[in-house]
Amino acid sequence: MLSDRSTPSPPTYDLGVSIETRRKLLDGALLALREHGVAGVSARSIAAAAGVNQALVFYHFGSVDELLSAACITVSEERFTNYGQRLAEATTLRELLDLSRRLHEEETAEGNISVLAQMLAGARTNPRLAEATSQALKLWTSPVEATLERLLATSPLRDVLDVPSLARAATATLIGLELYQGVDPAGADSAFSTFEQVAVLVEVADNLSPMAKRALRTILNRRKPR
Amino acid sequence: MLSDRSTPSPPTYDLGVSIETRRKLLDGALLALREHGVAGVSARSIAAAAGVNQALVFYHFGSVDELLSAACITVSEERFTNYGQRLAEATTLRELLDLSRRLHEEETAEGNISVLAQMLAGARTNPRLAEATSQALKLWTSPVEATLERLLATSPLRDVLDVPSLARAATATLIGLELYQGVDPAGADSAFSTFEQVAVLVEVADNLSPMAKRALRTILNRRKPR
DNA sequence: GTCTATACAACGATAGAC
DNA sequence: GTCTATCGTTGTATAGAC
Numbered sequence: 150m151l152s153d154r155s156t157p158s159p160p161t162y163d164l165g166v167s168i169e170t171r172r173k174l175l176d177g178a179l180l181a182l183r184e185h186g187v188a189g190v191s192a193r194s195i196a197a198a199a200g201v202n203q204a205l206v207f208y209h210f211g212s213v214d215e216l217l218s219a220a221c222i223t224v225s226e227e228r229f230t231n232y233g234q235r236l237a238e239a240t241t242l243r244e245l246l247d248l249s250r251r252l253h254e255e256e257t258a259e260g261n262i263s264v265l266a267q268m269l270a271g272a273r274t275n276p277r278l279a280e281a282t283s284q285a286l287k288l289w290t291s292p293v294e295a296t297l298e299r300l301l302a303t304s305p306l307r308d309v310l311d312v313p314s315l316a317r318a319a320t321a322t323l324i325g326l327e328l329y330q331g332v333d334p335a336g337a338d339s340a341f342s343t344f345e346q347v348a349v350l351v352e353v354a355d356n357l358s359p360m361a362k363r364a365l366r367t368i369l370n371r372r373k374p375r
Numbered sequence: 376m377l378s379d380r381s382t383p384s385p386p387t388y389d390l391g392v393s394i395e396t397r398r399k400l401l402d403g404a405l406l407a408l409r410e411h412g413v414a415g416v417s418a419r420s421i422a423a424a425a426g427v428n429q430a431l432v433f434y435h436f437g438s439v440d441e442l443l444s445a446a447c448i449t450v451s452e453e454r455f456t457n458y459g460q461r462l463a464e465a466t467t468l469r470e471l472l473d474l475s476r477r478l479h480e481e482e483t484a485e486g487n488i489s490v491l492a493q494m495l496a497g498a499r500t501n502p503r504l505a506e507a508t509s510q511a512l513k514l515w516t517s518p519v520e521a522t523l524e525r526l527l528a529t530s531p532l533r534d535v536l537d538v539p540s541l542a543r544a545a546t547a548t549l550i551g552l553e554l555y556q557g558v559d560p561a562g563a564d565s566a567f568s569t570f571e572q573v574a575v576l577v578e579v580a581d582n583l584s585p586m587a588k589r590a591l592r593t594i595l596n597r598r599k600p601r
Numbered sequence: 602g603t604c605t606a607t608a609c610a611a612c613g614a615t616a617g618a619c
Numbered sequence: 620g621t622c623t624a625t626c627g628t629t630g631t632a633t634a635g636a637c
């Protein structure tokens with residue numbers, strides 16, 4: 150962000166207010182998705198959440214799917230910057246784990262994981278949503294992937310646990326837990342703790358003595374699936 | 376199953392064909408849910424999939440939500456029997472893991488995991504679906520939970536990895552991966568392999584020498600979250 | 602760019618003939 | 620129990636006034 154300039158100019162350039170409206174629609178889409186889910190989201194419910202006219206959905210984005218796609222990608226891009234910087238600071242698996250928990254709590258509280266989960270559910274039967282969600286998900290996994298890659302660079306687990314796959318598996322688990330939350334909040338919380346305990350197991354394995362590491366690698370490779 | 380009796384009697388008691396129709400509707404609901412997702416499922420799409428009249432949805436189940444709920448619970452109950460028996464045969468974590476993979480492949484192929492995922496997505500904004508999905512999910516986790524409980528009875532991991540939570544975490548992961556499959560099939564596959572590798576890590580930890588087990592337990596307890 | 606008005610399809614749900 | 624027919628609502632999408 151550049152430092153502010155003199156006069157209290159209006160928030161945007163005011164090209165006929167269109168940019169503000171686009172912004173409202175993008176936010177409204179996320180709000181509606183969180184409130185009604187992919188099953189209940191519509192041009193009307195989005196417009197209501199955005200506080201604008203329903204016809205503007207089609208004027209600015211052409212269709213509801215297109216708006217949902219744009220909203221999902223936009224929010225992911227905005228979050229991505231924040232993520233990358235904070236994850237770059239982690240120097241051990243333990244720090245990464247602690248940081249991940251905090252980031253996950255933030256995103257869950259803001260409803261962004263919920264948005265992703267709903268988009269993924271819609272993506273199963275809607276190619277347009279699938280395309281957009283795929284892009285959005287890459288934005289979320291890539292900083293985690295980069296961090297893992299860095300921290301596991303010298304680990305014996307590296308050629309047993311494929312790093313990109315590990316990042317994806319973790320992402321999938323967090324999304325699964327988000328959905329689980331809706332039907333069993335207490336159970337989802339304790340499941341989350343257990344997920345973390347298992348992650349600690351990875352960390353422990355990574356801190357083994359050189360001899361123990363070699364032994365572990367042998368065992369894991371012997372049982373490598375597929 | 377009792378052994379068959381003499382005459383080739385009709386498949387059901389034929390109380391005006393109603394039971395057959397109910398069955399068709401239940402199957403149709405699952406089919407429609409798999410094909411159109413929770414966002415696109417409707418009384419009409421279900422009736423089409425079932426090959427019956429649309430009005431019968433309301434005659435037999437009162438509402439679409441009610442039918443979806445019944446379908447989800449019914450398919451889970453039917454699967455539950457199969458599961459319980461096969462899981463009871465596992466005598467080691469390794470066997471449990473292999474069996475789980477096979478069961479998961481079967482259920483994914485039949486589209487049952489997809490149904491569960493779509494129901495969970497809908498459940499986030501629909502209390503009726505939430506109630507039903509909660510019941511259905513318990514049917515899936517409980518046999519896994521019982522098996523884990525049995526196999527980990529004497530494990531040092533037992534008071535660190537809460538067994539019911541472990542079963543839930545695994546379920547959530549499988550559901551998350553199912554959704555991931557829709558936007559990145561190759562990525563989801565490799566993520567699944569990694570999930571299994573991590574599971575093997577649990578198994579390895581469980582096979583440690585008594586002394587190593589104690590040391591591990593100390594580490595894990597020290598880092599117990601929350 | 603934004604609004605009102607409207608076309609038209611699909612939705613849940615019910616009434617009534619069979 | 621099952622069907623046809625239909626009501627009222629809500630959905631996407633567009634035309635045209637402002």
